[in-house]
Amino acid sequence: MTLAAGLALVTLGAAACTDTDSRQKMAQAFRTGTSQPDELPKVLNTDVPFRYPAPLYARRIQGNVTLRLYLDRDGRVQPDSTRVEEPSGYPALDSAALRGATELRFVPARLRGDPLPATVLFPVYFRHPEARPLPGDTILNKRGFVK
Secondary structure, X not given: OOOOOOOEEEOOHHHHOOOHHHHXXXXXXXOEOEOOOOEOOEEOOOOOOOOOOHHHHHOOOOXXXXXXXXXXXXXXXXXXXXXXXXXXOOHHHHHHHHHHHOOOEXXXXXXXXXXXXXXXXXXEEEOOOOOOOOOOOHHHHHOOOOO
C-alpha cells in the first residue's frame, strides 16, 4: 500500500456518532444562527484529501483529529475559520488534517430549500494498515474501514 493510500479514514461526524455525548456534540456543532437546517451538509469528495505524514506512517503512529469547519452558503470550507476541536496528540497529524480540510467540498446545509452557512465537527481518522486498532475502532470496523 502506498503512503498516499495509507489509511487516512474520513467520515462526516454525524455518521460516526454512536453515543449520546457524541450526538450532543454534533447537534451543538451545527451553528447556523437561530435556525437549524432542514438538510445537513454532505461531503462531495470521493478521494480522501488528507495525507498521512511520512515519518508518522513509517512509525505506524495512528490518531484521531476532530476539526471544526465553517462552511459558507456554497458548501466551501472557510480555511481561516477551521480549527482543531480535539487534537490527536500528534501535532503532525493535526496539521495534516487542517491542510486536507481546505480541499473538502460539501453540498451546503439547507433551510426550507435555501442554502445557509453552517459549522460542523469533522473527524479525521489516521490509520496504518499494519498497526493494531485503536480503542474505540469498533465503529470503524462496522463500517468496513478497519480490517
